[in-house]
Amino acid sequence: MQAAVEAEATQTAHAPFDVERIRAEFPILTQQVHGKPLVYLDNAATAQKPQVVIDALERYYTEQNANIHRGVHYLSQLATREYEDARVKIQRFLNAAEAHEIIFTRGTTESINLVALSFGRKFVQAGDEIIISTLEHHSNIVPWQMLCEQTGATLRVIPINDAGELLLDEYERMLNPKVKLVAVAHLSNALGTLNPVQRIIELAHAQDIPVLLDGAQAAPHIKVDVRELDCDFYALSGHKLCGPTGIGVLYGKSRWLEAMPPVFGGGDMIASVTFEKTTYNTLPHKLEAGTPHIEGGIGLGVAVDYLTGIGLDRIAAYEHELLEYATELIGSIPGVTLVGTAREKASVLSFTIDNIHPHDIGTILDQEGIAIRAGHHCAQPVMKRFGVPATARASFAFYNTKAEIDALAVGIQKAIEVFS
Amino acid sequence: MSGRRRQRNLVPDNLTPDILHLTPMADLNELYQQVILDHNKKPRNFRVLENATRQQEGYNPLCGDQITLYLEMDGDTIKDIGFQGQGCAISKASSSMMTAAVKGKTRQEAELMFDEFHRMVKGEFDPETSEHHLGRLTILSGVREFPARVKCASLSWHTLRAALEGTQEAISTE
Numbered sequence: 001m002q003a004a005v006e007a008e009a010t011q012t013a014h015a016p017f018d019v020e021r022i023r024a025e026f027p028i029l030t031q032q033v034h035g036k037p038l039v040y041l042d043n044a045a046t047a048q049k050p051q052v053v054i055d056a057l058e059r060y061y062t063e064q065n066a067n068i069h070r071g072v073h074y075l076s077q078l079a080t081r082e083y084e085d086a087r088v089k090i091q092r093f094l095n096a097a098e099a100h101e102i103i104f105t106r107g108t109t110e111s112i113n114l115v116a117l118s119f120g121r122k123f124v125q126a127g128d129e130i131i132i133s134t135l136e137h138h139s140n141i142v143p144w145q146m147l148c149e150q151t152g153a154t155l156r157v158i159p160i161n162d163a164g165e166l167l168l169d170e171y172e173r174m175l176n177p178k179v180k181l182v183a184v185a186h187l188s189n190a191l192g193t194l195n196p197v198q199r200i201i202e203l204a205h206a207q208d209i210p211v212l213l214d215g216a217q218a219a220p221h222i223k224v225d226v227r228e229l230d231c232d233f234y235a236l237s238g239h240k241l242c243g244p245t246g247i248g249v250l251y252g253k254s255r256w257l258e259a260m261p262p263v264f265g266g267g268d269m270i271a272s273v274t275f276e277k278t279t280y281n282t283l284p285h286k287l288e289a290g291t292p293h294i295e296g297g298i299g300l301g302v303a304v305d306y307l308t309g310i311g312l313d314r315i316a317a318y319e320h321e322l323l324e325y326a327t328e329l330i331g332s333i334p335g336v337t338l339v340g341t342a343r344e345k346a347s348v349l350s351f352t353i354d355n356i357h358p359h360d361i362g363t364i365l366d367q368e369g370i371a372i373r374a375g376h377h378c379a380q381p382v383m384k385r386f387g388v389p390a391t392a393r394a395s396f397a398f399y400n401t402k403a404e405i406d407a408l409a410v411g412i413q414k415a416i417e418v419f420s
Numbered sequence: 421m422s423g424r425r426r427q428r429n430l431v432p433d434n435l436t437p438d439i440l441h442l443t444p445m446a447d448l449n450e451l452y453q454q455v456i457l458d459h460n461k462k463p464r465n466f467r468v469l470e471n472a473t474r475q476q477e478g479y480n481p482l483c484g485d486q487i488t489l490y491l492e493m494d495g496d497t498i499k500d501i502g503f504q505g506q507g508c509a510i511s512k513a514s515s516s517m518m519t520a521a522v523k524g525k526t527r528q529e530a531e532l533m534f535d536e537f538h539r540m541v542k543g544e545f546d547p548e549t550s551e552h553h554l555g556r557l558t559i560l561s562g563v564r565e566f567p568a569r570v571k572c573a574s575l576s577w578h579t580l581r582a583a584l585e586g587t588q589e590a591i592s593t594e
């Protein structure tokens with residue numbers, strides 16, 4: 001299977017994007033749903049898995065399974081090496097300076113909560129402020145609300161305009177010495193807005209304020225370089241990156257992670273334990289108590305190598321083409337209103353149709369084999385900002401095709417007919 | 421792709437998609453029948469009751485459906501009923517049909533209807549083969565083929581029950 005990854009890597013940057021060849025690597029995509037070929041356009045919820053990732057999971061359990069970091073025997077050492085190699089793969093994927101800056105978590109939600117609980121406990125006090133934005137996923141809202149409730153800090157929210165873009169002037173005015181952290185999405189899951197994170201970070205850093213980026217949506221679609229961004233934390237989910245569920249990453253700069261107390265105590269996170277005193281292990285283990293999701297980490301390592309093999313820049317360029325095509329086609333259907341029309345966007349097309357609730361759109365499209373998301377996308381404040389209870393959302397990945405977007409357009413016409 | 425992949429089909433060949441509840445296209449017409457679309461467009465009793473003796477909020481956090489139900493009780497009888505809110509076609513039509521069905525009924529009668537209705541949309545009660553008190557509500561039986569939509573159809577009923585019980589908290593289908 002390693003061979004497949006390498007073969008993929010030899011596709012040169014300028015070769016045409018061979019989407020059929022890529023689709024053949026995703027076994028689930030050959031399925032029929034309700035008698036129609038599956039058109040999977042719910043990638044913002046979770047991505048499908050290529051055969052190399054599926055094989056890595058099977059290989060782990062058929063050939064490598066043992067607990068890690070604690071065995072002298074062969075299998076334990078093998079599993080440990082595979083798991084730690086995966087950490088290095090993710091370090092390279094994000095261009096982090098050190099492998100120990102990659103903390104394995106269950107996903108973006110846990111990564112953000114870990115920062116709230118640990119960084120928050122250490123650095124946030126009554127009277128302090130945390131800045132988030134209007135377009136955040138609930139997982140980048142609620143942990144901060146909980147922290148504010150516990151500490152007496154205040155949550156401040158960067159507003160957005162009607163296109164779904166952050167108002168940077170407002171943001172700039174909100175920055176002050178009481179702000180202890182800025183936490184914003186790199187790419188919005190509800191609107192598809194690609195936020196000007198470089199600028200957001202520069203402005204915060206000018207006042208020595210650290211920045212956390214919620215990269216759950218961005219990491220699968222654009223090249224992320226945490227050192228170039230100079231972000232202090234970066235959170236992502238493996239399952240949105242063609243990896244397994246239940247595994248994710250918190251990237252943190254060493255100097256922050258070193259200063260942060262552990263949140264969970266137990267095995268692996270300690271150097272020594274007596275009833276009088278426990279000394280903590282070094283990074284990354286200090287923040288990773290207990291037996292982790294070993295095969296998940298390994299699978300995620302394979303997934304990021306797979307994506308790197310295709311090339312994130314090529315993925316971004318191809319998906320951009322898909323999004324432009326879809327925006328044009330779906331946006332021109334009478335009765336359809338696009339929600340989220342930022343100049344900088346990726347992957348996500350959120351829309352409403354006059355007099356048809358998104359849930360009904362979702363059911364009708366499902367009958368056509370088309371999977372989209374209908375709802376508030378765990379971003380209720382965004383829905384409120386746009387005055388809608390919910391939207392329908394198609395989200396694209398590099399294995400989608402223009403023909404699938406055509407099928408979506410036909411499905412939408414059908415929904416309009418049913419309700420005409 | 422891996423050559424050593426073992427394709428194991430767990431589904432016996434004689435099982436048709438029907439048995440697997442993979443609904444064929446026809447059922448979409450069953451779900452979105454003209455009567456339902458009509459109730460969605462022109463919901464009955466879609467108003468605030470001036471003389472409401474009870475008011476109850478209902479919410480389906482999954483899709484954002486929201487309903488406010490108003491009851492005017494006369495002893496144990498639902499003398500008048502109205503609702504406001506927003507939701508999908510199924511939820512709105514079901515609310516509309518529910519209000520039409522329970523107006524003038526006693527609490528006991530309404531609760532019996534809810535029980536039969538709820539079991540019908542979950543596919544546990546077939547009004548075609550059993551005696552029932554559902555009247556025109558059987559039109560919503562198509563919902564049973566769409567498990568994801570059962571909550572949409574039952575939101576207004578859950579809200580009604582809470583109103584009859586006099587629960588003050590907003591109720592939620594989650």
Ligand SMILES: Cc1ncc(COP(=O)(O)O)c(C=O)c1O
Nearest residue numbers: 107108109137139189216217237
């Ligand atoms: C922008 C954003 N942040 C956070 C999350 C939460 O990710 P997870 O559920 O994998 O923890 C999501 C997932 O939908 C997301 O889109």
